[in-house]
Amino acid sequence: MPANLTADFLKARNEFRAAKDRHDKLVALEKMLATIPKHKGTDHMQADIKRRIAKLKEETQGKSSHRKGPQLDHIEREGAGQVVLLGPPNSGKSSLLAALTNAHPEVAEYPYSTVLPLPGMMRFEDVPIQLVDLPPMSAEYSESWLYSLVRQADLCLLTLDGSLQAEELANTVEEIILLLEEHHIRLVRRKEITEEEMRVRDVPCRIVLTRGDLGDLASRVEELSDLFPVIVTSPIDRTGLDALREGVFVALNVIRVYTKLPGKPADMVEPYVLPVGSTALDAVRMVHRDFVDRLKYIRVWGSGRFDGQQVPSTHLLADRDIIEIHLS
Numbered sequence: 571m572p573a574n575l576t577a578d579f580l581k582a583r584n585e586f587r588a589a590k591d592r593h594d595k596l597v598a599l600e601k602m603l604a605t606i607p608k609h610k611g612t613d614h615m616q617a618d619i620k621r622r623i624a625k626l627k628e629e630t631q632g633k634s635s636h637r638k639g640p641q642l643d644h645i646e647r648e649g650a651g652q653v654v655l656l657g658p659p660n661s662g663k664s665s666l667l668a669a670l671t672n673a674h675p676e677v678a679e680y681p682y683s684t685v686l687p688l689p690g691m692m693r694f695e696d697v698p699i700q701l702v703d704l705p706p707m708s709a710e711y712s713e714s715w716l717y718s719l720v721r722q723a724d725l726c727l728l729t730l731d732g733s734l735q736a737e738e739l740a741n742t743v744e745e746i747i748l749l750l751e752e753h754h755i756r757l758v759r760r761k762e763i764t765e766e767e768m769r770v771r772d773v774p775c776r777i778v779l780t781r782g783d784l785g786d787l788a789s790r791v792e793e794l795s796d797l798f799p800v801i802v803t804s805p806i807d808r809t810g811l812d813a814l815r816e817g818v819f820v821a822l823n824v825i826r827v828y829t830k831l832p833g834k835p836a837d838m839v840e841p842y843v844l845p846v847g848s849t850a851l852d853a854v855r856m857v858h859r860d861f862v863d864r865l866k867y868i869r870v871w872g873s874g875r876f877d878g879q880q881v882p883s884t885h886l887l888a889d890r891d892i893i894e895i896h897l898s
């Protein structure tokens with residue numbers, strides 16, 4: 571049977587031949603696998619591509635080579651929280667990372683274009699938040715380290731192509747929920763610390779519908795909001811990007827605290843970020859561990875108190891509070 575290879579496949583094969591390192595080879599092979607016509611005549615070629623992909627991935631993870639490759643199951647956390655972009659192939663995860671951060675992921679019309687996790691920093695007002703673009707998750711094919719990265723995240727943005735029918739979207743969400751559950755991860759609206767947390771990892775989730783530029787997605791939003799809060803976006807016409815930044819900050823369930831030295835104006839540039847429910851003493855500890863022992867008293871400017879009032883160390887802080895730390 572003739573293979574009837576497409577122009578896209580031949581282009582990907584040329585890219586593979588020109589690739590200089592493992593990463594570029596892997597990207598080209600994934601493209602070849604995505605674009606190769608799927609029929610009997612290409613069975614051997616498909617198997618060969620899959621074998622090469624598996625070998626390269628093993629090498630990248632340092633399994634078959636003695637040189638240690640990059641660690642894929644952990645990404646160093648930066649900023650106020652680590653937020654993963656998770657979803658089926660081609661849903662628009664990489665496009666969002668590119669629109670919201672300084673990172674430059676590969677964005678492509680074909681599925682499985684992202685093969686390695688890629689972090690970037692997004693800002694909500696004065697708060698830096700880490701977004702991590704992930705390779706696609708699907709029942710057919712997903713990396714084991716993908717689950718480790720979701721497990722470690724503070725928030726999951728379940729990214730879906732909003733131009734799909736509501737039923738297809740609901741099925742996709744269901745499929746991803748099941749895949750995660752098989753790996754002891756449960757997507758939740760809000761994280762509650764429970765006994766079960768030992769076995770099952772709860773990860774707060776928001777649904778992000780992309781393709782907001784292509785039509786009204788109100789009916790899909792209505793259907794999906796029963797599962798998780800939904801944000802409609804488009805990196806193309808920038809629909810909903812500010813709402814997404816704010817939604818992520820709110821979902822992270824954190825507050826900003828600014829500090830000031832006695833008699834000086836507050837440093838309003840770099841806030842400390844703490845979990846909701848943190849006390850004045852938690853903030854002092856974050857500024858400097860040793861300050862806890864040397865603490866005389868704390869004054870707070872902001873919500874709940876009149877400006878500059880001295881507060882007990884158990885005082886609950888609110889977002890945007892300013893604290894003045896007096897040491898002995």
Ligand SMILES: Nc1nc2c(ncn2[C@@H]2O[C@H](COP(=O)(O)OP(=O)(O)OP(=O)(O)O)[C@@H](O)[C@H]2O)c(=O)[nH]1
Nearest residue numbers: 659660661662663664665678681682683684706781
């Ligand atoms: N019109 C429109 N196109 C979009 C939008 N988001 C993504 N796209 C297009 O959809 C295609 C896939 O986008 P990607 O960002 O590469 O999707 P992905 O989820 O990262 O794909 P994989 O890495 O393969 O899982 C590209 O051609 C994008 O330009 C959107 O909001 N509107």
Ligand SMILES: [Mg+2]
Nearest residue numbers: 663664683684
């Ligand atoms: Mg991608």
